[in-house]
Amino acid sequence: MIVHLGLGNFFRAHQAWYTAEAKDGWGIAAFTGRSAQAPDPRYKLVTRGPESDEISWPDAIRETHPGTDRAAWERLLAQRETAVVTLTVTEKAYAGEDVPGRLVAGLKARRDSGSGPIAIVPCDNLPDNGAVTRRVVTEAARRADPALAGWITENVSFVSTMVDRITPASTPPEVVTEPYHEWVLQGDFPAGRPAWDTVGARFVADVLPHEQRKLWLLNGGHSLLAYVGSARGLTTVAEAVDDPECRALLETWWDEAAAALPLPAGEIRDYRAALAERWENARIRHLLAQIAMDGSQKIPIRVLPVLRHARENGTLPVGAIGIVAAWRRHLHGAGAPVDDAGAARFAAATTAREFLGLLDPALAADDDLVAALDGEPVVSSR
Numbered sequence: 338m339i340v341h342l343g344l345g346n347f348f349r350a351h352q353a354w355y356t357a358e359a360k361d362g363w364g365i366a367a368f369t370g371r372s373a374q375a376p377d378p379r380y381k382l383v384t385r386g387p388e389s390d391e392i393s394w395p396d397a398i399r400e401t402h403p404g405t406d407r408a409a410w411e412r413l414l415a416q417r418e419t420a421v422v423t424l425t426v427t428e429k430a431y432a433g434e435d436v437p438g439r440l441v442a443g444l445k446a447r448r449d450s451g452s453g454p455i456a457i458v459p460c461d462n463l464p465d466n467g468a469v470t471r472r473v474v475t476e477a478a479r480r481a482d483p484a485l486a487g488w489i490t491e492n493v494s495f496v497s498t499m500v501d502r503i504t505p506a507s508t509p510p511e512v513v514t515e516p517y518h519e520w521v522l523q524g525d526f527p528a529g530r531p532a533w534d535t536v537g538a539r540f541v542a543d544v545l546p547h548e549q550r551k552l553w554l555l556n557g558g559h560s561l562l563a564y565v566g567s568a569r570g571l572t573t574v575a576e577a578v579d580d581p582e583c584r585a586l587l588e589t590w591w592d593e594a595a596a597a598l599p600l601p602a603g604e605i606r607d608y609r610a611a612l613a614e615r616w617e618n619a620r621i622r623h624l625l626a627q628i629a630m631d632g633s634q635k636i637p638i639r640v641l642p643v644l645r646h647a648r649e650n651g652t653l654p655v656g657a658i659g660i661v662a663a664w665r666r667h668l669h670g671a672g673a674p675v676d677d678a679g680a681a682r683f684a685a686a687t688t689a690r691e692f693l694g695l696l697d698p699a700l701a702a703d704d705d706l707v708a709a710l711d712g713e714p715v716v717s718s719r
């Protein structure tokens with residue numbers, strides 16, 4: 338049995354789909370992140386290719402629970418049959434107290450029941466998400482019960498993952514996703530796991546280069562299209578990738594990201610080509626406004642590593658600076674509406690140096706970078 342937290346569309350199209358396709362008897366008990374209503378476990382998955390749709394009804398979700406049902410959460414984590422906990426709770430949840438607190442309560446129930454080791458598998462777009470989860474859970478446990486923190490260190494495997502399948506928001510019970518899917522995992526499953534590898538998941542010793550490839554080229558590219566494209570009056574990823582100004586900046590950004598990636602050039606070239614093709618699928622209506630949300634959580638992860646790499650090598654990366662500048666203009670009203678609980682302090686920064694200082698003091702001390710951000714032209718409207 339798997340227990341999942343954060344019953345959203347991506348989970349339905351990715352982890353629940355892999356588990357159903359593995360066809361080896363594993364089922365999922367899924368909890369909503371915040372909603373007090375447990376949705377129907379059944380859903381229709383529409384796999385939307387550039388020409389046609391394929392319909393399926395993945396059946397791995399056996400039961401659903403409201404996230405407010407803490408008794409069911411603790412009961413399920415305490416059961417020996419529960420071997421894996423997966424998470425899709427958005428990036429910002431790892432910086433809060435609620436999700437770590439719920440995991441600590443569930444792990445306490447497991448320790449007290451004597452059901453033994455377990456794997457926790459975060460599936461959000463964060464680099465080294467297993468290590469991040471280990472840190473926030475262990476710190477929360479230490480505050481509540483130091484002995485529990487020790488038990489977690491001994492008994493809980495935090496798996497790091499790269500997850501990929503573009504799944505825009507849609508109306509339940511229909512989930513629309515793309516044909517492409519990728520899952521790369523690093524870590525142990527001490528109580529077993531589904532045979533996800535039989536459906537294409539890859540288990541590797543080092544997930545980092547896969548995460549960087551996906552986070553920088555795909556998610557960084559997405560953020561570029563979201564801020565630059567929406568400021569140019571565009572609504573979807575397919576429209577933005579087809580827009581010459583967005584596309585030119587995207588190719589520049591991809592060159593900068595490629596220079597920082599520890600991967601063979603051919604692999605990066607193939608991934609870029611596949612990515613452009615995925616985004617050009619106009620039958621997938623992925624809204625730029627959805628991607629623009631929570632920039633304060635996403636920009637530091639998706640863009641800054643490439644920016645730092647370029648500065649360490651003495652170059653001024655026009656693509657990375659262009660994304661930061663477009664996000665800054667977004668915070669001042671350009672394009673998609675701002676939906677980001679962490680935005681206020683960035684919006685209040687009056688100078689480029691102050692703005693960069695909120696991202697990273699070292700960047701704010703870089704005079705050439707400050708001047709470049711100051712000199713960024715306002716995005717031209719079409």
Ligand SMILES: NC(=O)c1ccc[n+]([C@@H]2O[C@H](COP(=O)([O-])OP(=O)(O)OC[C@H]3O[C@@H](n4cnc5c(N)ncnc54)[C@H](O)[C@@H]3O)[C@@H](O)[C@H]2O)c1
Nearest residue numbers: 343344345346347370371425426427430461462502503504
């Ligand atoms: N949609 C995609 O294409 C995609 C692809 C790869 C990874 N992801 C990852 O999956 C996450 C969810 O994407 P989605 O499309 O399923 O979104 P969604 O809005 O359909 O689902 C998000 C889920 O997270 C829960 N959640 C949100 N904030 C939370 C919080 N503070 N605490 C606990 N739970 C919280 C929600 O209740 C909901 O269950 C993304 O943030 C991203 O990290 C999404």
Ligand SMILES: O=P(O)(O)OC[C@@H](O)[C@@H](O)[C@H](O)[C@H](O)CO
Nearest residue numbers: 462500501502503504556559628
């Ligand atoms: O889901 P988010 O909010 O982290 O980011 C928005 C998109 O960049 C993202 O959902 C991608 O579509 C996804 O990561 C593709 O696998």
